Amino acid sequence: MSVYLDHNATTAPAPEAVAAMLHALEVAWANPSSTHEPGQQARRLLAEARSRVATFLGCQPSELVFTSGATEANHTAVHAALAATRGIGRQRLVLSSVEHPGLMALAARLEAEGVPVTRLPVDADGRVDLAAAREAIGADVALVSVMGANNETGVLMPVAELAELAHAAGARMHVDATQLAGKAALDFAALGADLMSVSAHKLHGPKGVGALVVRKGFALAPLLAGRQERHRRGGTENLPGIAGFAAACDRAAATPAADIERIAALRDRLEASCATLPGVQVYGRRVARVANTCCLRFGTLDAELVLGRLERADVVASSGAACAAGGTQPSHVLLAMGEPSAHARAALRFSLGRDSTDAHVQQALAAVHAAVAPLLQDAVAAACP
Ligand code: PMP
DSSP states (O other), X not given: OOEEOBTTTXXXXXXXXXXXXXXXXXXXXXXXXXXXXXXXXXXXXXXXXXXXXXXXXXXXXXXXXXXXXXXXHHHHHHHHHHHHTTTTTOOEEEEETTOOHHHHHHHHHHHHTTOOEEEEOBOTTSXXXXXXXXXXXXXTEEEEEEESBOTTTOBBOOHHHHHHHHHHTXXXXXXXXXXXXTTBOOOHHHHTOSEEEEEGGGGTSOSSOEEEEEOTTOOOOOSSOSSHHHHTSOSOOOHHHHHHHHHHHHHHHHSOHHHHHHHHHHHHHHHHHHTTSTTEEEESTTSOBOTTEEEEEEXXXXXXXXXXXXXXXXXXXXXXOGGXXXXXXXXXXXXXXXXXXXXXXXXXXXXXXXXXXXXXHHHHHHHIIIIIHXXXXXXXXXXXX
């Protein structure tokens, strides 16, 4: 098995999550909406899982709407916020220019349909520009949507300040906390947001399940109509997925803070050693970041070339968002940070996780120094003949 340094793309399901899923499949396979006893048994399991996920996220069980993942949660949040203020002159969507590709695509689609959209710039470290936010968030704004931590750089966004600006203008605040959950303390009640998205597969749960947290009192219009989830998300509940999600939350909650520090130390060691090579630039290093993420470029070596070299040495990482990997598009996050296209194309991401070890970092560094450093030296020599 190769050294896996792509935990921001997805994580391996924890054994506890797999066991909980199997249990739900085998024992609680009935429809939780059925009134007979097997249905009620499934319903009890659903309620119990809901309460555990809610505890982990710092919200009430009734504030939790299970979805198929963070993409659906993000789309639901945006559509519901716009629907809630339709007809009262409040239709603008404000988001950062470094959001997840799924949300960027939704914003582009809505804009083409006539919804005014403002994309907030970020500074050179990838943090949302608060002065621009102050200017943009006015009385016509329905929703301000920003990620808690960026998936490519790990940089933390000024969520509390943006929530304050949104609320002062009478707008709602949505936080895509997909890259925060399991990596940093996450407490919906303290976040100041009205809506929050999470995804189970980023914290060692299964894929295809996540949640939108909806602050009490907001009558959320569903994206998928139906009676489930208190009429906020139609469709028979993905009980095995939800059970696996709850087990992953329990496990993340039980993880000592020392493990986050251990991961940060591994990341810092990886980063510091890479940074000794000529032309290496690390992104987001000067500001607060989640502990596991390292975004850097090796000069202007194409990220795909570097990743290929690393993979041949059994080390897997990623260039930018996984959804864009393999494509030739430069990272929109790096472009928004003011980087030229040649740099954005060179950016790659190492993201560590709970299963990362000292030996993994050692192997990754050996690969970098053996397989990537010579390319860099050639590039430097070619630039200064
Ligand atoms: N938002 C962010 C910040 C993400 O990193 C991801 C996963 N790449 C998503 C949303 C989408 O999550 P899901 O795969 O659950 O739809």
